[in-house]
Amino acid sequence: MNVAVLAHLDDRARSLCREGLIDDVVQWRVSDAEAPEWRDVYRDCEIVFGTIPASWIPRLNALRWLQLESTGFEYYRDSAAEISRRGILVTNLRGQFAEPAAETALAGALSLMRGVSVLSRGRQERRWQSLEVRPGTTLLARSNALVLGAGAIGGHVRHLLEAFGARVQSFARSSPRAELHDLTSLDAALPGADLVISCLPSTPGTRLLFDRERLARLSRSAVIVNIGRGDLIDEEALADALEAGEIGGCVLDVTQEEPLPPTSRLWAAPGAVLTQHTGGGHRDELADKAAYFLANLARWKTGEPLDGQVDVRLGY
Ligand SMILES: NC(=O)c1ccc[n+]([C@@H]2O[C@H](COP(=O)([O-])OP(=O)(O)OC[C@H]3O[C@@H](n4cnc5c(N)ncnc54)[C@H](O)[C@@H]3O)[C@@H](O)[C@H]2O)c1
Numbered sequence: 562m563n564v565a566v567l568a569h570l571d572d573r574a575r576s577l578c579r580e581g582l583i584d585d586v587v588q589w590r591v592s593d594a595e596a597p598e599w600r601d602v603y604r605d606c607e608i609v610f611g612t613i614p615a616s617w618i619p620r621l622n623a624l625r626w627l628q629l630e631s632t633g634f635e636y637y638r639d640s641a642a643e644i645s646r647r648g649i650l651v652t653n654l655r656g657q658f659a660e661p662a663a664e665t666a667l668a669g670a671l672s673l674m675r676g677v678s679v680l681s682r683g684r685q686e687r688r689w690q691s692l693e694v695r696p697g698t699t700l701l702a703r704s705n706a707l708v709l710g711a712g713a714i715g716g717h718v719r720h721l722l723e724a725f726g727a728r729v730q731s732f733a734r735s736s737p738r739a740e741l742h743d744l745t746s747l748d749a750a751l752p753g754a755d756l757v758i759s760c761l762p763s764t765p766g767t768r769l770l771f772d773r774e775r776l777a778r779l780s781r782s783a784v785i786v787n788i789g790r791g792d793l794i795d796e797e798a799l800a801d802a803l804e805a806g807e808i809g810g811c812v813l814d815v816t817q818e819e820p821l822p823p824t825s826r827l828w829a830a831p832g833a834v835l836t837q838h839t840g841g842g843h844r845d846e847l848a849d850k851a852a853y854f855l856a857n858l859a860r861w862k863t864g865e866p867l868d869g870q871v872d873v874r875l876g877y
């Protein structure tokens with residue numbers, strides 16, 4: 562077997578791979594992965610662990626399985642036809658980010674709903690704001706929450722929200738775990754939502770789902786959180802709504818362009834919390850990624866189905 566490990570790893574993750582791959586022929590290149598000469602080295606690899614540039618796929622003639630080091634398949638959208646035609650199996654790290662991403666979503670929502678984001682800014686001025694800052698949103702325990710996506714992250718977000726006492730409805734295309742399955746029922750639910758948390762992938766079906774019209778359905782105190790992908794929301798319309806006080810606030814872990822350009826109005830918009838795509842991060846992240854790949858590799862060797870299989874046709 563010829564395996565290339567191109568993922569970004571730390572020492573612990575690298576030594577996990579070294580132990581786990583002892584019987585396999587392994588090519589190790591992490592930091593030099595972008596160097597053109599390596600593309601020739603990897604030509605014979607059947608298995609690649611890493612989010613390689615899509616432009617490499619035509620040159621990786623022997624590739625049979627690509628294990629991504631993230632969940633996003635959108636970078637490969639233009640290669641989907643080739644991936645299908647060549648029968649390349651693509652797996653992502655589905656499930657790996659459920660807990661950290663859900664905790665970030667709730668941390669952001671709570672910091673807005675409990676006034677923490679405003680109060681922590683006051684520290685710089687050493688100003689006691691107890692009487693000025695009274696959160697304008699409801700308690701999480703009394704809120705109506707909408708979770709968009711009922712997969713690994715959406716499922717865990719729902720679990721946490723319910724533990725806080727929120728009344729939750731989920732929106733997902735076909736999941737039996739969701740109550741809302743189409744845009745008509747989503748639109749009907751939006752005006753009554755205190756909190757909307759999106760955990761949707763980037764696909765042609767989710768792009769700009771929150772356009773100006775849909776944002777306008779939210780109540781003046783509603784908080785919208787995006788932990789999925791940044792192309793879900795029309796950012797100009799969102800900045801307009803925040804500046805006009807038409808919604809209560811937003812928590813964006815992801816944005817259309819990353820890093821968010823310094824010129825974006827969202828940096829200064831009232832009620833915006835920007836967690837800057839840190840949602841999936843935690844101390845053991847890279848070791849967990851390596852362990853996910855190694856568990857899948859063990860399944861590959863015994864012919865068992867792999868975890869995190871991407872439906873190339875659906876794009877996630
Ligand atoms: N912020 C971060 O750090 C971070 C970390 C991991 C993943 N993500 C993003 O979150 C996304 C979701 O991750 P996951 O592991 O929960 O994925 P998943 O595949 O387990 O779940 C995706 C869910 O979205 C639903 N869905 C997809 N398209 C839809 C549509 N058009 N309409 C309605 N529902 C639709 C599916 O039915 C499913 O319930 C990833 O694709 C990735 O883009 C972000």
Ligand SMILES: O=C(O)[C@H](O)CO
Nearest residue numbers: 630631632633658841
């Ligand atoms: O897609 C993912 O896995 C996360 O956004 C981290 O990059």
